[in-house]
Amino acid sequence: MTSYLIGLVGTGIGPSASPALHEREADELGxxxxxxxxxxxxxxxxxxxxxxxxxxxxxxxxNVTHPAKQAVLPHLDELSPEAEALGAVNTxxxxxxxxxxxxxxxxGFARSLRRGLPDVRREAVVLLGAGGAGAAxxxxxxSSGIGRLTVHDVDGERAAKLAGALRERFGAGRAxxxxxxxxxxxxxxxxxxxxxxxxxxxxxxPAELLRPELWVADIVYRPLxxxxxxxxxxxxxxxxxxxxMVVLQAAESFRLxxxxxxxxxxxxxxxxxxxxxxxxxx
Numbered sequence: 267m268t269s270y271l272i273g274l275v276g277t278g279i280g281p282s283a284s285p286a287l288h289e290r291e292a293d294e295l296g297x298x299x300x301x302x303x304x305x306x307x308x309x310x311x312x313x314x315x316x317x318x319x320x321x322x323x324x325x326x327x328x329n330v331t332h333p334a335k336q337a338v339l340p341h342l343d344e345l346s347p348e349a350e351a352l353g354a355v356n357t358x359x360x361x362x363x364x365x366x367x368x369x370x371x372x373x374g375f376a377r378s379l380r381r382g383l384p385d386v387r388r389e390a391v392v393l394l395g396a397g398g399a400g401a402a403x404x405x406x407x408x409s410s411g412i413g414r415l416t417v418h419d420v421d422g423e424r425a426a427k428l429a430g431a432l433r434e435r436f437g438a439g440r441a442x443x444x445x446x447x448x449x450x451x452x453x454x455x456x457x458x459x460x461x462x463x464x465x466x467x468x469x470x471x472p473a474e475l476l477r478p479e480l481w482v483a484d485i486v487y488r489p490l491x492x493x494x495x496x497x498x499x500x501x502x503x504x505x506x507x508x509x510x511m512v513v514l515q516a517a518e519s520f521r522l523x524x525x526x527x528x529x530x531x532x533x534x535x536x537x538x539x540x541x542x543x544x545x546x547x548x
Contacts, residue, residue: 268297269297269299269300270292270298270300270523270524271300271302271326272288272300272325272329272523273302273303273320273325273328273329274301274302274303274304274329274330275304275306275313275316275328275329275338276306276331276332277306277332278305278463278465279303279305280303281464281488282488283487283488283512283537283540284301284516285301285303286536286540287513287516287533287537287540288301288520290533290536291517291528291529291532291536292524294532295526297524299524304328306334313330313337313338313341314340314341317338317365318341321360321363325360326359327357327358327360327523328357329356329357329358329516329519330355330356330357332397332398332399332460333397334398335355335356335397335398336353336354336397336398338355338358341365342358342366343364343365344364344367346366346367346369348369348372349367349368349369351405351435352369352401352402353398354371354397354401354402355369355398356369356370356399356402356515356519357370357518357519357522359522370515370516370518370522371398371399371403371406371511372405372409373514373518374513374515374516374517375402375403375406375511375515376406376407377510378510378511378514379407379410379506382483383454383481383483383504383506386453386481386504387481388410388411388412388413389412389413389414390413390414390416390451390452390453391407391412391414391415391416391452391454391455392416392418392444392446392448392449392452392454392455393407393415393418393458394419394455394457394470395419395458396417396419396421396425396428397419397458397459399458399459399485400417400419400428400459401431403485404428405432407456408432408435408436408440408441409436413440414440414442415429415432415440415441416441416442416444416448417432417442417443417444418443418444418446418448419443419459422443425443426443429441429442429443446471446472446475447475449475449480450475453479453480453481454480454481455476455481455482455498456482456484456485457470457482457484457485457492457494458485461486462484462489462493462494463488463492464488467493469492469493470494471497473497473500473501476498476501476503477501477502478502480498480501480503481503481504481505482504482505482506483505483506484506484508485508486507486508487508487509487511490507490508491507509537510534513533513534516533
């Protein structure tokens with residue numbers, strides 16, 4: 267039986283659904299598959315050391331999450347065209363000793379948005395977060411027909427850099443860096459920072475900026491009902507939690523690791539059993 271050894275690199279990853287999602291789908295497909303958590307806080311080693319150790323230990327691949335999606339870049343041998351364009355990696359495949367970086371976050375978010383909020387207005391959208399996940403979501407949004415994207419980050423320089431890169435790829439006027447006030451006139455709001463996770467409680471947006479005409483999507487999935495989504499729902503907004511994205515990016519990572527096509531619908535159903543709620547919009 268073919269076997270695979272996969273890991274997840276990041277911080278605060280104890281609650282991650284990735285091990286269960288990957289191992290359950292492998293069981294369904296008759297594959298032997300072991301998925302390990304490599305928490306940088308626990309290991310107390312930089313991502314470069316963890317990458318080298320995983321390669322030497324015979325790992326077939328790694329998923330990469332906050333805060334290492336951009337920090338891992340200098341330590342890879344090759345990037346897929348998508349990862350190079352995004353400047354962020356969430357999947358590393360070891361192939362004959364070479365570490366090849368991919369990004370499945372963008373396609374995962376795009377598919378989740380189409381699935382969960384297929385009919386919302388998309389002329390003007392605000393993105394919170396310009397890190398590795400934010401870059402992937404930004405490309406997904408503009409590729410899926412968003413007219414104009416405003417990027418906001420607590421690090422204004424990082425927001426401006428991402429907005430500039432987006433204009434180079436998608437055209438002048440498609441992306442700008444801006445403040446939270448842009449939410450007042452936006453059709454949609456997408457949150458792509460760690461705020462709202464169990465280890466980073468809180469909400470990134472004052473409730474008074476939320477209004478019924480605004481749709482709100484969050485990439486955080488633990489918990490599914492973040493403080494932001496709870497406040498948005500109370501204000502009458504349509505919302506999309508991060509469950510769909512995490513499952514659909516995992517399905518693509520699984521394919522890259524194994525060369526075997528997973529069943530995304532089955533993985534979504536499995537996620538529902540893990541979290542007790544459908545990975546959908548409401």
